[in-house]
Amino acid sequence: MWAAHTSVGARALPSLQYMTLTPPAPRPAAGPVPPSGVPDLDGRTALVTGAAGGIGRACVLRLAAAGAKVRAADRDAEGLAELAGQAAAGGRPGAVETLTLDLTDLDAAEQAAEGTDILVNNAGLQLVRPIEDFPPEVFATVLRVMLEAPFRLIRGALPHMYGQGWGRIVNISSVHGLRASAYKSAYVSAKHGLEGLSKTAALEGAARGVTSNCISPAYVRTPLVERQIADQAAAHGIEPERVVTEIMLADSAVKRLVEPEEVAELTAYLCSPQASFITGASLSMDGGWTAH
Numbered sequence: 001m002w003a004a005h006t007s008v009g010a011r012a013l014p015s016l017q018y019m020t021l022t023p024p025a026p027r028p029a030a031g032p033v034p035p036s037g038v039p040d041l042d043g044r045t046a047l048v049t050g051a052a053g054g055i056g057r058a059c060v061l062r063l064a065a066a067g068a069k070v071r072a073a074d075r076d077a078e079g080l081a082e083l084a085g086q087a088a089a090g091g092r093p094g095a096v097e098t099l100t101l102d103l104t105d106l107d108a109a110e111q112a113a114e115g116t117d118i119l120v121n122n123a124g125l126q127l128v129r130p131i132e133d134f135p136p137e138v139f140a141t142v143l144r145v146m147l148e149a150p151f152r153l154i155r156g157a158l159p160h161m162y163g164q165g166w167g168r169i170v171n172i173s174s175v176h177g178l179r180a181s182a183y184k185s186a187y188v189s190a191k192h193g194l195e196g197l198s199k200t201a202a203l204e205g206a207a208r209g210v211t212s213n214c215i216s217p218a219y220v221r222t223p224l225v226e227r228q229i230a231d232q233a234a235a236h237g238i239e240p241e242r243v244v245t246e247i248m249l250a251d252s253a254v255k256r257l258v259e260p261e262e263v264a265e266l267t268a269y270l271c272s273p274q275a276s277f278i279t280g281a282s283l284s285m286d287g288g289w290t291a292h
């Protein structure tokens with residue numbers, strides 16, 4: 001209830017008297033915020049899953065460039081070796097350590113996350129099929145890799161993060177964590193679940209210096225998207241060359257694919273000291289798709 005009203009012209013505005021009714025609750029101090037610039041992650045350790053792929057690889061290189069020591073995990077050993085070579089060629093030879101890991105092994109996933117300061121849940125896979133043709137075992141694998149594994153990775157990472165009072169969890173979700181598309185039942189279900197997991201981790205971690213956020217991009221120029229074109233063409237009954245313009249970019253106001261480096265840049269920002277108040281958020285990078 002407002003205590004009183006003052007009037008300005010014809011409009012009645014609430015007075016500020018209510019502010020004196022309840023004493024303010026103690027708030028955690030923000031701490032000093034360094035000047036903005038390249039996020040300085042010197043001395044931090046990070047784990048990135050799906051590191052051999054398009055977005056994961058860009059995240060590994062970006063976090064390493066910001067000074068972090070990054071553990072790059074993927075089931076694709078060949079892709080990881082290529083990434084290690086790329087990091088070395090870029091002048092950060094010791095900054096990237098590779099770990100061949102299949103995330104369907106949930107115990108191994110949880111163990112791999114122990115002791116990390118930053119966790120980027122990025123690994124993912126996609127199958128485009130109508131629900132009546134969608135193989136149940138693929139549905140189960142998608143949920144396991146893209147929802148259960150992130151839960152286990154967060155579970156493995158939190159004791160260390162809580163112990164030091166600082167941690168960053170970045171979940172690479174998707175516009176499909178916020179909106180559905182036909183023929184992507186498993187992916188859409190997993191990403192919607194990841195959005196909920198991320199918010200829950202944010203609420204539990206806030207008092208202990210741990211933030212958790214989702215980045216939700218539209219279509220990014222990566223192997224995952226390239227592999228999807230033929231499937232999308234078959235599911236929608238159109239020619240493959242029409243898939244990008246007529247299906248993938250149909251809902252995006254910005255008519256281009258997102259670049260992996262753009263996602264990596266936002267990831268690095270969310271890990272920076274300047275982002276300590278951003279938690280429980282889902283940051284859209286969808287060219288306006290969800291503005292509809």
Ligand SMILES: NC(=O)c1ccc[n+]([C@@H]2O[C@H](COP(=O)([O-])OP(=O)(O)OC[C@H]3O[C@@H](n4cnc5c(N)ncnc54)[C@H](O)[C@@H]3O)[C@@H](O)[C@H]2O)c1
Nearest residue numbers: 050052053054055075102103122123124174219220222224
């Ligand atoms: N490309 C896009 O358009 C797009 C858009 C929004 C969100 N995303 C999300 O970004 C993330 C990365 O996608 P990407 O486009 O870089 O795909 P990508 O296919 O290039 O990379 C995915 C990586 O995950 C790894 N992976 C898959 N299953 C695994 C498992 N069981 N264990 C370990 N690693 C496994 C793959 O080996 C691959 O290296 C995914 O979560 C995806 O859903 C992608």
